[in-house]
Amino acid sequence: MTDTEKSLQHQVDQLTLECDLLRKKCQQSDDAYAVLMDQLKQMLRHRFGQKSERYIDLENPQLSLYGEVVLNEALDEEDEVSDNSCDNDIERQKKRRAKKSRNAFAAHLPRTEQLIPVDAHDKTCQCGCPKKVINHERHERLNYQPPVYEVIVELREVVACPKGCVGEVITADKPKHILPKASFTESVLAHIIVSKLDDRQPYYHLEKQFEKRAGFRLSRQTMARSVIDCSDSLQPLINLMKDEVIDYDVGALDATTLQVLNEPGRSASTKSYAYCFRGGAPGKDVILYEYNAIKHKPFVNNWFAGFSGGLHCDGDPFFDLLFESEAVSPSFCNTHARRKFEPIAIASKGNGLAKQAMRFYKRLYKIERKAKDEKMSPEQRYSLRQQCSKPLMAEFKQWLDEHYPTVPPKSSLGKAFAYTLKFWDGLCEFLNDGRLEADNNLTEQEIKPFVIARKNFMFCSSVKGAEALCLHFSLIRTAKRHGLDPYRYYQEILEAIPHCQTVEDYEALLPWNIALEKVGAINLAA
Structure with a gap:
């Protein structure tokens, strides 16, 4: 090979190498462009698109003037698409939303019947015979009774010997209350807790309501302190509920952020977490929330100490340490x-x-x-x-x-x-x-009420406040899970807790044990 040929071959090799490098750079640019475009589409969808996760598989998503008919037909066809022979054995369940009557009020609401008679001149037939009542046309209307505020005056008897014997003057014992020094009863405390967490009413709204409608002032600071103070007395119920979760071999776990301002050694902007635990045997469903600030992996691992079975969760790295044990089988979402x-x-x-x-x-x-x-x-x-x-x-x-x-x-x-x-x-x-x-949708559905409430209160001022928040949320959501009226349930347990002395006394107050006639019921646990 001559020198000229060698030179040309060298140039060809160099050009080939440069072409390969350019192809790689071009491919990298195409990949980066595809990633950026994909991110842009997702950002635009998140900002302006639909929030529903329902996926409709249509070749042409744009609907015509008769789009509703086309969409329904497309959904029908999509449900029928299946390569698995087993799917052919599954008949498509057509769910038609039942038409709800405007007057379909809850069955547990009290009814007061008002008899509306026919006019006197219409009670006599043209032939002269008196007409008889053959039926009643029924129509129900919802009535509202404003809340009634009253002052309970406790009169403790003081007895003494009429002869004036020394040391024979005796005063009746003070009734036991969950907050002995409070100027309001357990019913007011139950109203504050349920209104704050289940109805998502800020304390300042409640403060104005009490002041304008009842004529007394109950400051938001007093309400917040009372909600925190009563939580210690309710902790035994939470401990028993946690035992139910650990003792059953199917559980679930999820987490969401919670900002707490005055955490020791941490800045106010640092995020902490509220964990949602779900489990319990059939008929003893438990929903628990618990606050944690640091060392999330050991926290989750220690919380489930003694648990053995399948655990619903997602792929969050906080849960990695938990699955190192052979006793826990992850059931990912x-x-x-x-x-x-x-x-x-x-x-x-x-x-x-x-x-x-x-x-x-x-x-x-x-x-x-x-x-x-x-x-x-x-x-x-x-x-x-x-x-x-x-x-x-x-x-x-x-x-x-x-x-x-x-x-x-x-x-x-x-x-x-x-x-x-x-x-x-x-x-x-x-x-x-x-x-x-x-x-893990059931647990995510329990996280949602917490997130909605968090949008109203935004943060907790202290660690004690965050712990009390999770405790009360646990009792409210578990009570509603069992179809109980949360206000009446809270009123019952707040009045009964000061008298509890044994484990059996506390167990009787758990949502699945408490007498339904004491706490009422709701149609659906929302």
Whole structure:
């Protein structure tokens, strides 16, 4: 080879190397552009798009003038799309929202009948015979009675010997109260707690209501201090409820942020967390909230000391230490995995991978919906899942393994694939026990009321306030879970707690043990 040929070959090699480098840079730029565009689409959707997570698989999402009909037909067709033969055995459950009567008031509300007679001249027939009552047309209207404020005057008897014997003057003992020095009764305290946390009324609203409608002043500082002070007396109930969660072999866990201003050694802007724990045997459902500021992994691990069984949660790193124990089997949330694909599927066009993943989840939740609609027992649900859900999840896993290498790892779709594969074993744990759910939605639904209330009070001023907040939220949500009126339940336990002396006394005040006639009932635990 001549020198000229060698020189040309060297130039060709250099140009080839430069082309390869440029191709790599171009590919990196394309990947970065795709990631940024994906982030932009998600930000725009989060800011301006729909908040619902319901996914509608339509090739053309734009609806015509007859869009409602087209949409319903598309949903019907989507429900029928299935490659799994097991899905053909599941009849589509058509849920039609029952028309609610305007007068369908709760059955537990008292009724007062008002008889409205026919006019006297209409009670006689044209033939001269007196007409008889054959029926009553019934119409119900809701009536409101303003709250009644009254002052309880306690008159303690003082007795003495009429002969004037020394030392024979005796005064009746003071009644036991949960706040002995308070100027209001347990009913007012129950009203403050439930109004603050369940009705999300700020203290200053309650202060104005008391002042304008009842004519007395109860400062917000006094209300806040009273809510905190009574929490220590209620702690034994929380301890018993925690025992129920630990003793049962199915539980759930989730967390949300909580800002506490005056935490020792921490700035006011530092975020702490409120954990939501859910569990308990059937008929003894428990919902607990607990505040924690630091060392979240040891906190969660210590909280579940002694627990053995399946635990619903998400892939939060706070829970990693807990699953190092063989006694705890993580049941990860399929809704979290689905949520990774959902915004990509909505933003993308054509039949992309995200839409294919969403179809897998639609088929899975169709099976879960069948079990729920037919009110299957855990054994029946286990059998259905083994027959239908297990082959579907195996097919989904094969699909994930096949397409994951083709997806840019830093893209949103790549992260969705990586998340699902990382937690795959836990995502399939629900197949092994009919008592387990496919997701952690029930616990997330219990986090939501806490988050809504937090938007009103925004932060806690002290650690004691945060602890009291979680304690009262636990009792209110558990009471409502068992269909109890939270105000009447609180009034009952606040009056009974000072007289409790044994464990049995406290157990009698738990939401599933307390007599329903004492605390009333509500139609649905909201």
